[in-house]
Amino acid sequence: MKVTFKIWRQDSPESKGALKIYETDGLTEDMSFLEALDHLNETLVLNNEKVIAFEYDCREGICGQCGVFINGRAHGPHDHLTTCQLHMRSFKDGDTIVVEPWRASSFPIVKDLVVDRSAFDRIIEQGGYITAKTGTAPEANAILIPKEISDSAMDAAACIGCGACVAACKNASAALFTSAKINHLNKLPQGYPEEHKRFSDMTAQMELEGFGSCTFTAACEVECPAEISISNIAEMNARYMKAKIYS
């Protein structure tokens, strides 16, 4: 299988980047998309060129480290899939594939296809936790949690933090990420004592990081590999009023 890659190359955060064309041969349909990039990188090494920097780790769709724009879509042509789960069978022989980094000013480019998503970490630092020290826990079954509640907390908690929601959004909004994180904890009885502060602090940080506002286009929901629902954003907006009243 032969494809033409057009890949964003940028040496450093400060330098000017550009799309570069690479003709690639010897791919197979069984290869994952990232394995095709591995293959291209091996060719580059043998041609005495610098490899393309791109991110990955687990390569099974759970760590959230991989993620690039492929032909104008976050994580490529399918819904709800990470880049590492995409296979070359999704492309045709002779295709041209355009590969770009996440585009959002809150995710500055580090090199080539690698971006800095530490803004997400800083949002979590502002309350994406339950304040309880190791060693203070009561017996696990002492607090009953109805299955529906636990299941819906789990739906929100499934977020892998890849940033596709931001990349897919025309406003580069982090509302899906932030709302999922808030709702995961706020739904649980253990997260209840801090619910308002968690909401206020995390959304304040989200704004501070320069993410755009949500205009409810649902583009994020389509790309989210963990299928986080935009109803989380609606819930977050409802909490906004509640937090205003109670805090």
Place this chain on the structure above:
Amino acid sequence: MKLNSKIPEGRLEDKWKNYQVKSQLINPANKKKLNIIVVGSGLSGAGAAATLAELGYDVQCFCYQDSARRAHSVAAQGGINAAKNYQHDGDSIYRMFYDTLKGGDFRSREANTYRLAELSAPLIDHFVQQGVPFAREYGGVLVNRSFGGVQVQRTFYARGQTGQQLLVAAYSQLSKMIRAKKVEMLPRHEILDIVLIDGKAKGVIARDLRTGEIKSFAADAVVLATGGYSRVFRLSTLAIGCNGSAIWKAHKRGAYFAAPSFTQIHPTALPQSSDAQSKLTLMSESLRNDGRIWVPEKKDDDRKAIDIPEEERDYYLERRYPSFGNLAPRDIASRAAKERIDAGHGVGQLRNAVYLDFKHAIKTFGKDVIEDRYGNLFSMYEKITGINAYKEPMKISPAAHFSMGGLWVDYELMTTIPGLYAIGECNYSDHGANRLGANSLLQTSIDGYFILPNTINNYLEGELKENHPGIEHPEFSKIENEVKGHIKKILMVNGSRTVDDFHRELGKVMWQECAMSRNKKGLARAIVQIKTIREEFWRDVKVTGNENEMNTELEKALRLADFIDLAALMCKDALQRDESCGAHFREEYQTDEGEALRNDEDFAYVSSWEYNDGDFILHKEQLEFEYEQPTVRNYK
């Protein structure tokens, strides 16, 4: 050096309590003066960093990923064991201790294994408090399921993403302490060496992966929480970045390496499809609760699975191990699959797989129930293979998975280097020669949250009065220069083969000779082959780019250089152990029925290797069995 495991006095059930009563304490004002480095941000690393910071220590935590939340604990799917006996099915701490000891084929310490079981129940309480949405009944209580090698239901889970949920919890606690300015987090930093001053661990040398800058960090103690090293096989269930470099460098500086060859081969991964493949995706063992494993009775059967009638299917695990059936422990299930595949009954294009079939479970419980239990695993399977496993069986195959081996640690989790600790998968502690499913999340978590924060005081109390050498100490610049020299050396080779090419070659040798089944001739051959690979690597590897920038190819090369050295030690370790135990199956030592044949008289020890200028010296920690006498491990 004589190995002192520091097992506390008293009855088995009192040892940990006795230890805690007698261990040193440090008052909060003094804890602030002590600085601890934690390498790795998975469950053990993040758990330890957060808990140590809560106690008042000053902590720096490192990871090579872009965020602490990516560590490979995230990928564990099935669950975490705890002796809660919520199912009222006869579980207890003692039974869990026994299951784990037996599961490990009597090659771990009784006291460590007992402590693992003892701390399991409080760990579930702890994670529930941190907001882990474990599966629950409609009435609101927690649910359990079974895992391999046990006959009770003691596994807690959060869909098929238990590791992710536990890691999110640990990462959230870490974030809490970062906000409190008690932890400084350094992502995108890789540890390339350990600094010893007067024989004690006093810091690390790290490479900033964004800029390539080599930096020194000083501390009063160093904790390695760097995970497993099964990427030595190249194709494994591990994340691509998982590596053995930090523990290997520690080994070269004097930390003994214990049982390096004990590697778990997981029975239920997706089969390899081509040479270009970079990883083998794991399908959770929990699937074996409801899935039945089989191969066609006829050799080289070309029919589709659904066309093979019931009477022509060989449910070989149920046939060979009737009391555990499809839930036989991993080493046994993997070997049984290999036996069938080698005998010509494998399925799939490359005939390297077996079937995992849900037909019966779907018929009994309905598709909805199966979907609720394993929905995300089925959809993951479909994403990767394009096959709908509700309609036809999955194809699975054994894959390199967990490292039981690791740095030798005593009961306090300290290595043979004073002040250097190893926690989680990177140590050799509780699992013996084979780890039971869902005990990995457990061990890594209790090491970080519960054990280390209680034992590290014992060492640090003595350090309070000592000097606290900073990075201006000449040893730091000396080792920095060594690291820089090592990097330069790799870049200067400028040969004709890529890093991946060497890694493929190494992986093939290791998979062939040092995986599920080993023999003397093969291991001796592997040692020679690895030596050649090593020479070729340093003569002919090609890495482009330079050291003063983000250079992912250089990162790979540095990791592979250490894997090659580690591979040689793994083979050497497997070669010296003239017996079969757990995952270590030496073909020369088996029963007439093809089961592992242990030799307790000569090999009831932990092999612990000392690095000696390119060679290795074997030390033996004799294992004493006071409470349970080693028996033949029977799952029939």
